[in-house]
Amino acid sequence: MPGGKIAPKAVVGRVSLYLRQLESYQRQGLTTVSSSQLGDPLSIKNAQVRKDLAFFGQFGHAGIGYRIGELIGVLRHIIGVDRDWPLVLVGLGNLGRALLKYRGFRTRGFHIVALFDNDRSKIGANHDGLVVEPIESLGRIVAQHDIRLAILAVPADAAQGVADQLVARGIRGILNFAPVSLLVPPGVNLVGVDLSVQLQNLVYKVQQSQGEVSCAG
Amino acid sequence: MPGGKIAPKAVVGRVSLYLRQLESYQRQGLTTVSSSQLGDPLSIKNAQVRKDLAFFGQFGHAGIGYRIGELIGVLRHIIGVDRDWPLVLVGLGNLGRALLKYRGFRTRGFHIVALFDNDRSKIGANHDGLVVEPIESLGRIVAQHDIRLAILAVPADAAQGVADQLVARGIRGILNFAPVSLLVPPGVNLVGVDLSVQLQNLVYKVQQSQGEVSCAG
DNA sequence: TAGATTGTTAATCGATTAACAATC
DNA sequence: TAGATTGTTAATCGATTAACAATC
Missing domain, CATH: 1.10.10.10 (Winged helix-like DNA-binding domain superfamily/Winged helix DNA-binding domain)
Structure with a gap:
């Protein structure tokens, strides 16, 4: 190429x-x-x-x-998917737990190797064989597994703070499910998946293709 | 406008x-x-x-x-989100159940009013106050609530078949989480959210911003 | 060969940007 | 008024498409 x-x-x-x-x-x-x-x-x-x-x-x-x-x-x-990618998942709410169990990731070489959450009450819990770690352990685990990617599934108001920590610990790519636009330094890559935004885009299309038909123009 | x-x-x-x-x-x-x-x-x-x-x-x-x-x-x-939108959710695997519990939808006026699954063993189960219906009840419920939108969270190989049924029952917009490209008639709107595709796009970006730096060009 | 399909060109089309007169 | 910021224009930029010689 x-x-x-x-x-x-x-x-x-x-x-x-x-x-x-x-x-x-x-x-x-x-x-x-x-x-x-x-x-x-x-x-x-x-x-x-x-x-x-x-x-x-x-x-x-x-x-x-x-x-x-x-x-x-x-x-x-x-x-770049001709090899396996280890990744961390931050946030074990409903969405985070679903993403952890989602088979599509594993079959494409994406392996979640560690879980994190801010919520004290969630730390230590076992999900599918992985124990939820406090965010403080992030640096150690990222270094240990040479992890570059993170999935962020925390509430909107916690997302930027967690993103900052991920970046500080060496994460180079974040798949962000929180409904906010994150600010990250150059060299760190972001892909945002906002489910409500997607659904709103769908509603807009549906409206266009129906009611709003003609009228003037 | x-x-x-x-x-x-x-x-x-x-x-x-x-x-x-x-x-x-x-x-x-x-x-x-x-x-x-x-x-x-x-x-x-x-x-x-x-x-x-x-x-x-x-x-x-x-x-x-x-x-x-x-x-x-x-x-x-x-x-078109200055009003509430009722919607149906089809597929109650991990992802479907997470989407059902996802608060972001509700707070933006999206209300899941019925659940469907092909899997006999899942029908009748109660999730958050909603009972999983057989796909055969789709027509009745869509008509009853005047539903235009569906969230599709079934396995890839079932997606097109279910989409066909949704369309036949009057659904005009589908938010598709199955990792396949669906074929729908004109007038029916699609938004696809393939989580693995998003993650792959992220990997591509990360690769570009690192290793692949310079070399020639 | 005849048929199919590529890679690439040149033309079109749509999206982005800078700049600025008009406005509050 | 002076400062800020809009809506819109014109220029640029990038993406899409049709067409076709080259190839198997």
Whole structure:
């Protein structure tokens, strides 16, 4: 791939979807796909698929398409999921406990290796074989397992404080479920997943596609 | 607002974030914000904020900024969350049960009024005062409560089948947590939340900001 | 070969940004 | 008034698309 050149933001948002779709085709027993077969279920045009993939290198075969096994390997390497990632989970409320049990993470190489909570009453509790640690143990455990990623599932008003501690202890990426925008220093990466925001976006779409039909314009 | 004119896709993705930020400022006791104050925490430029809001109408006051209470009201109306939305939850695995208990939905006017599952052994169980119904009761309950929205938290391989049933029973918007791309007819709206995809996007960012530094280019 | 499909170009389209007159 | 901040313009930037020669 082009030595370190940075992929356009729009491309980055799609490669994981390509990977997911390819894995689905592989489970179905297919061995090759065309750019149309790959893009259609994702509502992405075939030209877009080819351009996105071409950014990273020449993986296709004219007249054939893409070899699924080959492309899965390439994309996994590009994304960085061709290896296991240990991570910590902070916050053991309803959402945190669900994320801990969520099988989708494990099957994709994400392993939660430690749990943390601010709430004194939750510390020491055992969840699926892991004991909830006080936030003070964060530095030791992060160093011990060389952990770079954290899932943040604490209440909104605690999120920034916890994020600061995560950053101070060496965490380089945070998947944030708290409904707030976090401030982190450069070099620390954030992905925010605000479930209410997603649901609101859905409501907006539903409204548009119904009632709000025509009227003027 | 301009009679039914459709907002650019990019704008739609930001209005819920503006609303969330405004509510946060309101809790802090502020009564006005400038476009910079609103955009900065979200890493959105002030010109962008003004342009986004101006799309829907003139809500700002030169020299002052935006009145928070006023703008919250306007945005809630635009998004469609100035009223309550009943919704159904399908799938009572770990994630489904967590979403049911998630307080963030309730506080924003989203009320889960019925639960469904394919799994015979889960039907009849009581969760937080709601009884899990067989999927066959979907039509009756959707009609009864005039429900338009569904949260889909079933395994990947069941998702499309359930989505088809939801659509057939009149659901117009689906928040899909299953890690598959669903196919739905026009007029039905989808928002997909694939937690593993989000985590993979985070890994990609972390890799970029570290190891992959320079090399050529 | 004939048919299919790539990688890439050039054209279009939409989104972002800086700048500033108008306004309070 | 002086200072702050809007709404909007015009310029830039990036993303999408159609089309097609090259390839298997």
